[in-house]
Amino acid sequence: MSLRHALLAILTVEPMTGYDLVKYFDGTVAFVWSAPHSQIYPELRRMEADGLVEATVVPRGQRAQKRVYEITETGVEELRRWVGELHLLEPERDPARLQAVYFEWSTYALIRRQLQEHLNHYTAYRDRWQRFLGDIDARQVALLQRRLKRASPAQQPAIAAFKRFAFEGEVARAEAEIRWAAAGLELLDHLESSGVQLVGESPLTSWLASR
Amino acid sequence: MSLRHALLAILTVEPMTGYDLVKYFDGTVAFVWSAPHSQIYPELRRMEADGLVEATVVPRGQRAQKRVYEITETGVEELRRWVGELHLLEPERDPARLQAVYFEWSTYALIRRQLQEHLNHYTAYRDRWQRFLGDIDARQVALLQRRLKRASPAQQPAIAAFKRFAFEGEVARAEAEIRWAAAGLELLDHLESSGVQLVGESPLTSWLASR
DNA sequence: GTAGTCATGTAAGAGGTTACATGATTAG
DNA sequence: CTAATCATGTAACCTCTTACATGACTAC
Numbered sequence: 001m002s003l004r005h006a007l008l009a010i011l012t013v014e015p016m017t018g019y020d021l022v023k024y025f026d027g028t029v030a031f032v033w034s035a036p037h038s039q040i041y042p043e044l045r046r047m048e049a050d051g052l053v054e055a056t057v058v059p060r061g062q063r064a065q066k067r068v069y070e071i072t073e074t075g076v077e078e079l080r081r082w083v084g085e086l087h088l089l090e091p092e093r094d095p096a097r098l099q100a101v102y103f104e105w106s107t108y109a110l111i112r113r114q115l116q117e118h119l120n121h122y123t124a125y126r127d128r129w130q131r132f133l134g135d136i137d138a139r140q141v142a143l144l145q146r147r148l149k150r151a152s153p154a155q156q157p158a159i160a161a162f163k164r165f166a167f168e169g170e171v172a173r174a175e176a177e178i179r180w181a182a183a184g185l186e187l188l189d190h191l192e193s194s195g196v197q198l199v200g201e202s203p204l205t206s207w208l209a210s211r
Numbered sequence: 212m213s214l215r216h217a218l219l220a221i222l223t224v225e226p227m228t229g230y231d232l233v234k235y236f237d238g239t240v241a242f243v244w245s246a247p248h249s250q251i252y253p254e255l256r257r258m259e260a261d262g263l264v265e266a267t268v269v270p271r272g273q274r275a276q277k278r279v280y281e282i283t284e285t286g287v288e289e290l291r292r293w294v295g296e297l298h299l300l301e302p303e304r305d306p307a308r309l310q311a312v313y314f315e316w317s318t319y320a321l322i323r324r325q326l327q328e329h330l331n332h333y334t335a336y337r338d339r340w341q342r343f344l345g346d347i348d349a350r351q352v353a354l355l356q357r358r359l360k361r362a363s364p365a366q367q368p369a370i371a372a373f374k375r376f377a378f379e380g381e382v383a384r385a386e387a388e389i390r391w392a393a394a395g396l397e398l399l400d401h402l403e404s405s406g407v408q409l410v411g412e413s414p415l416t417s418w419l420a421s422r
Numbered sequence: 423g424t425a426g427t428c429a430t431g432t433a434a435g436a437g438g439t440t441a442c443a444t445g446a447t448t449a450g
Numbered sequence: 451c452t453a454a455t456c457a458t459g460t461a462a463c464c465t466c467t468t469a470c471a472t473g474a475c476t477a478c
Binding site for chain 1: 213216217220223241242243244245284287288290291293294295297298299300301302303304305306307308309310311312313314315316317318321324325328329332361362363365366368369370372373374376377378379380381383384386387388390391394395398402405406407408409410411415418419421422
Binding site for chain 1: 432
């Protein structure tokens, strides 16, 4: 139940609406944990029922209202419990890698397209994170600024350092994926120039006949 | 629906029972795609209903029976379609990284335990894959051997090369995680010796008072 | 007025986890 | 005979995706 804890963590900065939380998820948080609004609103209601947050209904203009959520003492306790909890790592389930295991069923052109897309995606991803690391160092991240303002001076270095550390992990992961895709493109060139056939290039009937 | 395609890919080697497929998933396949038997058996039934596989009921001993699944022509077509399909990369959702973003809520001891566990897990993971890469090169992998036997000589190099390539990606990912966790442990030493406090070390009341 | 933003939901369905459940076969 | 292995399911529950749905507020 990490969505719940991501929400709790953001709410330690200040009380906010579900809509605000949706925005943070669509912005920076989505790089480590993404969630659509259809998941966030019901979860906030459940968290309220469980006493982790408290909602205050606030008027908005003439007729409309909004629900501002504030983390409770129970909520902070739950966040502390979760963040100290030992999470066993989850089973791998990576469609891109699974597809790569069986690339021989595809064609050179389609594998190139796939690996190029992989490379582009992780390059954009890495660049975006790297800019974000700069923003952390310059204290230009809105949530972080407000978080630091409420913390005692002796705690401030840790707060920024762990955010940096986590996002450095994402950058490293992206770089590993970039190198992997580039190596794959080289492998393709090598195989193709060596005249190696792919199963996916030959007609289906030839494989069926070989059974 | 990658489970379905992982099953199809394994069934291109030879017809087998659900139990055999479960074993392959618990063995090597689980490193790129894991699935429990409670997911595999119903999926095979659905694939049968969709015409991707055909089951033959075979007697086993005196009274018992087993269902041997064979991939159909439609199944091979579907595998070829899927492996050539462009998969957009999925949203990130990484509990370990999310936890790291909020490590300040924990304690030095608990973070060390978490990062050490991360390091141990990925070290074991990398070692296991690295041995497996050796097995691929030596053609000592049962499924791969049988797969190669059915392929034409011009196709054999690609089949082994792509498996190697995919698992090299897993090794690279594991190594990036090992370096990340090691850097985290160093960061902790540095913060702690600099006298930096964590929010999680101080009593809950002090944080509540600061609001 | 109208477009963009603020704001909050519901619901069907896919995919995955965990637990419960059963029974035959084979090797020692 | 007994333990390990072979073999196959069901079911409740959780999480996440995708689509449908609505309406007020604000700046131009």
